Amino acid sequence: MWSSLALLAFGLLVAFGATRLSVWRGDEPRQGFFPLLIAVVIVCLSLLNLIRSLALIRSQERRPQEKRHWHAGLGRVLTYLVLMLLYFALLDKAGFLITSVLFLAVMLKHTERQTWNTTATIGLLAVATGYGLFVYLLKVPLPKGLLASFL
Amino acid sequence: MIDNLVMGFGVSLSFQNLIYCFAGCFLGTVVGVLPGLGPVATIAMLLTLTYKLDVTSSIIMLSGIYYGAQYGGTITSVLLKIPGEASTVVTVIEGYEMAQQGKAGKALGIAAFGSFIAGTIGTIILSLLAPPLSELALKFGPPEYTSLMLLGLTLVIYLGSKSISKAILMGAVGLALGVVGLDPVSSYERFTFGSQSLTDGIDMAILAMGLFGIGEILYMAEAASSRSSPYRVKCPDTLRELLPDRQDWKRSLKPIGRGSILGFLLGILPGGGAVIASFASYALEKKLTLYPQDFGKGAIEGVAGPESANNAAASGAFVPLLTLGIPSNVVMALLVGAFMIHGVTPGPFMLKEQPQVFWGIITSMYIGNMILLVLNVPLIKFFVKIIEVPYAILSVLIVFICLIGAYSIHNNSVDILLMIIFGALGYVMRKFEYEPAPLMLAFIIGPLLEKSLRQSLIMEQGNPMIFITSPISAGLLLVTALFVFSPLLMKLIKSQRAAVLLQQVRKSASEAD
Numbered sequence A: 001m002w003s004s005l006a007l008l009a010f011g012l013l014v015a016f017g018a019t020r021l022s023v024w025r026g027d028e029p030r031q032g033f034f035p036l037l038i039a040v041v042i043v044c045l046s047l048l049n050l051i052r053s054l055a056l057i058r059s060q061e062r063r064p065q066e067k068r069h070w071h072a073g074l075g076r077v078l079t080y081l082v083l084m085l086l087y088f089a090l091l092d093k094a095g096f097l098i099t100s101v102l103f104l105a106v107m108l109k110h111t112e113r114q115t116w117n118t119t120a121t122i123g124l125l126a127v128a129t130g131y132g133l134f135v136y137l138l139k140v141p142l143p144k145g146l147l148a149s150f151l
Numbered sequence B: 001m002i003d004n005l006v007m008g009f010g011v012s013l014s015f016q017n018l019i020y021c022f023a024g025c026f027l028g029t030v031v032g033v034l035p036g037l038g039p040v041a042t043i044a045m046l047l048t049l050t051y052k053l054d055v056t057s058s059i060i061m062l063s064g065i066y067y068g069a070q071y072g073g074t075i076t077s078v079l080l081k082i083p084g085e086a087s088t089v090v091t092v093i094e095g096y097e098m099a100q101q102g103k104a105g106k107a108l109g110i111a112a113f114g115s116f117i118a119g120t121i122g123t124i125i126l127s128l129l130a131p132p133l134s135e136l137a138l139k140f141g142p143p144e145y146t147s148l149m150l151l152g153l154t155l156v157i158y159l160g161s162k163s164i165s166k167a168i169l170m171g172a173v174g175l176a177l178g179v180v181g182l183d184p185v186s187s188y189e190r191f192t193f194g195s196q197s198l199t200d201g202i203d204m205a206i207l208a209m210g211l212f213g214i215g216e217i218l219y220m221a222e223a224a225s226s227r228s229s230p231y232r233v234k235c236p237d238t239l240r241e242l243l244p245d246r247q248d249w250k251r252s253l254k255p256i257g258r259g260s261i262l263g264f265l266l267g268i269l270p271g272g273g274a275v276i277a278s279f280a281s282y283a284l285e286k287k288l289t290l291y292p293q294d295f296g297k298g299a300i301e302g303v304a305g306p307e308s309a310n311n312a313a314a315s316g317a318f319v320p321l322l323t324l325g326i327p328s329n330v331v332m333a334l335l336v337g338a339f340m341i342h343g344v345t346p347g348p349f350m351l352k353e354q355p356q357v358f359w360g361i362i363t364s365m366y367i368g369n370m371i372l373l374v375l376n377v378p379l380i381k382f383f384v385k386i387i388e389v390p391y392a393i394l395s396v397l398i399v400f401i402c403l404i405g406a407y408s409i410h411n412n413s414v415d416i417l418l419m420i421i422f423g424a425l426g427y428v429m430r431k432f433e434y435e436p437a438p439l440m441l442a443f444i445i446g447p448l449l450e451k452s453l454r455q456s457l458i459m460e461q462g463n464p465m466i467f468i469t470s471p472i473s474a475g476l477l478l479v480t481a482l483f484v485f486s487p488l489l490m491k492l493i494k495s496q497r498a499a500v501l502l503q504q505v506r507k508s509a510s511e512a513d
Helices: A002-020 A033-058 A065-071 A074-094 A096-111 A116-137 B002-012 B015-033 B039-050 B055-080 B086-100 B104-137 B142-160 B164-178 B204-222 B246-268 B274-288 B301-316 B318-324 B330-341 B348-353 B355-376 B380-386 B391-410 B414-431 B436-459 B471-512
Strands: none
Touching: A002 A033, A002 B164, A033 B164, A033 B436, A074 A096, A074 B204, A074 B391, A074 B414, A096 A116, A096 B391, A116 B391, B002 B015, B002 B104, B002 B355, B015 B039, B015 B055, B015 B355, B015 B380, B039 B055, B039 B204, B039 B330, B039 B391, B055 B086, B055 B104, B055 B301, B055 B330, B055 B355, B055 B380, B086 B104, B086 B274, B086 B301, B104 B246, B104 B301, B104 B318, B104 B348, B104 B355, B142 B164, B142 B436, B142 B471, B164 B436, B204 B330, B204 B391, B204 B414, B204 B436, B246 B274, B246 B301, B246 B318, B274 B301, B301 B318, B318 B330, B318 B348, B318 B355, B330 B436, B348 B355, B391 B414, B414 B436
16 A cells, blocks of 8 residues: 555656646647656556555455564664665765775674674775775776875 | 678677676676576676776676576576576476486586577577568667567566566656656756756666665565575586486487577567576476476476576577667666667667677677586586575675765765665565566666657657557557457456356256256
């Protein structure tokens, strides 16, 4: 039900945006035509799925176990997401090397419960390989951040 | 044709392209061995690297990952009872049984040789079919292209998805995401919300890495505790153990031949591909075998046929991509994206305007198949070792590669944020059983579809009858309609049959009274 509602909202958003553009002028479809077509498909199918979901709920066919399955393991997923967001937030300020070392250390030691030896070996190897591959081989200027004066 | 092949080999046998072909095949085999990490996620992650390479080298490497993964998946299917790829699920049935009887080497050997033969046959047919198909495609105008892309999308949705309504929805969402940026006809800005970064649209590599890379990792991270340790049988020690004997070849040659043709034909179909090809081949061999009692107990035909079919299908999948510019599955859609990164449009004009790219890619597949045979026969023990790397470490490394990869596209950390958002979306989609493949395919062909649709309507002053008056377009739309309405038709036929049956039962009941 919630996914159908989310998709319905998305479809209505696209339809709203499409109608603000020109849909048709004279004999020609304009820039709003295709998005409006897609929006109609999304809205219609989402409504259909929503009606089906509501009918299912009403007929009491939903098993209570499904809810528990949804929450099991969610903690790990949220940990991954939070750490990735922190990586994004720190990358420009702290630089690639510091941010990557911290990220890999926390992920391997805390989240994946590896030993300090494994964390240090894999972490340093990954950072060094990543730095070498992207900076020297592919010439991608990774942010230097706090180590700018040393690099 | 010989001249074209000579030109192609001139390109693919260059030192740089040989290295990239080897890298792609090696990576593909590694990826095929690792369950959970498929060629789609790997290609998505490596798209960012291809920004720095030339177009031919990029496609050669990415293609190598695709057909290499078919080889790699077999190793774990036979030795560990774990299908490395969806297309090697059926190999578990007979391959693992053979391994338990001490014939792991023969199973792996026949799979490797069969894959090589089928891959080569597939590439030869591709070389023969591509030029005339490209000539035919030159006759396609905007209405024909619109109908063809619609058919392609429909087939991917109907043949490759568990829930059709969910797959259609994902396709529509993909089309909607493809609309962000500049209008392909009038270059008008749409859905950019004033953001400069969105003027060029959502980056395909970011979306792919998010949905398939990060999304998959998040989904697997959730299931981490329930992962069980694999079964294991003895890995072949010597090269001799891997060589099939005369009897094995006698039983396998025809299945390899049939699998090659069947696989290639199914690979051409959008939504078809290696998975359907392997299952279809298994079913065919089971019907045609002279040794039906062996099936389910280690029949070598049950390995030779499907393994050949999945590799031939990988070659077949290149036909619509290279000749028409239409991707037949998600991997091909990512390759379309890789072409576009370099400003090259795959399709009939590529053969005319950039024949060295076209033939370079085709000839690299001959070389790739040889490399894979050489890699797979002696290096099996090495590849089996890879699966011993804890998934916990692999998942962290994959996330790390995706993070740097996302940044490296435009040297902008906002791309990392976008990738994380798409990753979360990919995870949620998997939880609610929405498949990301139709979304990705629709996202990539959406702008092409819109362009040809609007051009068709502009040509006929807004009259949609142009799609019916063109015979090719009408034929393609008819096939599309058949697929769209076939579930409804089947339901109608079944309910009519049920009504007739009920009437007969009532009649005989009343007569009995």
